[in-house]
Amino acid sequence: MEYCIMCDNTGIYLKPDDEEDYDKAFDRYDHMGIFNHEETRIKALRDSGYTRINPCPRCHKSPTDYKK
Numbered sequence: 022m023e024y025c026i027m028c029d030n031t032g033i034y035l036k037p038d039d040e041e042d043y044d045k046a047f048d049r050y051d052h053m054g055i056f057n058h059e060e061t062r063i064k065a066l067r068d069s070g071y072t073r074i075n076p077c078p079r080c081h082k083s084p085t086d087y088k089k
């Protein structure tokens with residue numbers, strides 16, 4: 022199965038509520054150099070706030086599709 026970068030093959034896309042805040046937070050955590058990409062992303066998302074989009078707008082799959 023093709024890997025979906027938007028939902029990490031979970032079927033749920035976490036959309037930042039504020040893209041600008043998210044980018045700033047991502048850079049800040051990234052520069053610390055102690056988090057992997059996934060940790061950096063999640064921390065930045067928590068800072069900016071996010072909305073769970075289901076199904077994913079890129080692959081159009083929902084979590085149940087990925088459980089198969």
Ligand SMILES: [Zn+2]
Pocket residue numbers: 025026027028029030031032077078079080081082
């Ligand atoms: Zn997806």
